[in-house]
Amino acid sequence: MNGPEQVDMARARVxxxxxxxxxxxxxxxxxALVSDVxxxxxxxxxxxxExxxxxxxxxxxxxxxxxxLVCVExxxxxxxVLRRNTARFPGVRVHVGGFEEWQPGGRRFGLLLAAASWHWVDPxxxxxxxxxxxxxxxxxALFWNPQGVRDPGVHAALAEVDARHGMTGTPHGAPASAYxxxxxxxxxxxxxxxxxCRRDGRFADVRGVRHREDRYYGTERYLGYLASLSRYRVLSPGVRERVLADTGRVLDAHGGGIAMEQFSDLFLARVG
Known part of the structure; x- marks a missing residue:
């Protein structure tokens, strides 16, 4: 995802x-991002x-x-899957439900974090x-990991695929140089x-931190990544299959993968 998307509850649950x-x-x-938080x-x-x-x-x-961590999902x-991945950590508790319905029950936390999810919460x-x-x-602590395509030729070829299928806001939608x-x-x-957050007026010590790292996806993994995104999940199966197939053909024609620059962007603020 190239940054937060607008709240769409149909997409938020796919x-x-x-x-x-x-x-x-x-x-x-x-x-480094975890250390910053x-x-x-x-x-x-x-x-x-969380x-x-x-x-x-x-x-x-x-x-x-x-x-x-108390994790609300x-x-x-x-x-x-979250429970399986955290089974070895006795300090992780998982609550199934939306943050809007969850009740702290008198508890107060020193840290609230959201990884590529804050934009799904009711604004x-x-x-x-x-x-x-x-x-x-x-x-x-709110953070996202948008990405940009390093090779302009790959970006241009994928842009043609996206335009042909009416796709917008894909992870390869911008070259790394545009950030x-x-x-x-x-x-x-x-x-x-x-x-x-600043308009809300209850928070101070606002900060933004960016980390960069190179990331490479082979074709199969990149198509799996795309298939997990809401903008692809809401497509009909036939359309999604065609979009991913065309995307895969571009990647295979350019060496069997895609080189990206990942921008791990962190927003920090403190309640008064």
Missing amino acids: FGEVAVVYDAARPGYSD LDYAAPGGGWAL VGAGTGKATVPFAERGTR PDPRMAE ERRWDLACAALAPGGAV GDAAGDWAGLPGWPEDE
Whole structure:
């Protein structure tokens, strides 16, 4: 995904259809990003809250660092994989349900994190829900991992495929050169939460951090990655098959894969 998408609840609930593929194909998060979050939040031995934990792409690296987590995941199929992936961590608790319906039950957390999921939370309520869940001084850490295509020729060929099938906002939708230098500069795409958070007025010490890393996908893995994305899941099976087949032919014609630059963008803020 090239940054957050607009809230569409039909799309927000399609990931469970391919939970295992999602877990295998989706990129994870760097150790440096995890360190940034923990250094900022300094949760100590307290519990953190993860919103939209999915299959645990972010949960596992935080749990490996000793963070105890309550994970809220709306899709039971994703939660099943999440439980398997975190079974070795006694400090991980999984709650199946939406963040909008979840109740903290008097608990207050020192850290709320959301990995490529905050944009699925109701925009009218998400900052209220965060404040209700956080202790005074608690931190919000929201992060995404948009990507850009390194080879202009590959990008141009894939753009032709996307245009032919009416696809927009795909992970290969922008060249790496189109991204700016700052966190949240997503080649002109909206969704970075800073303005919304500042308008809320209850948060301070707002920061943005960007990490970059090269990533290469072979054709099969990249097609699996695409197949796990909501914009592909909502296509009819026949259309999805044609789009992925055409995409695969482009990658095979360019060496059997795609080289990307991943921008791990982290938003941090602290509730008063």
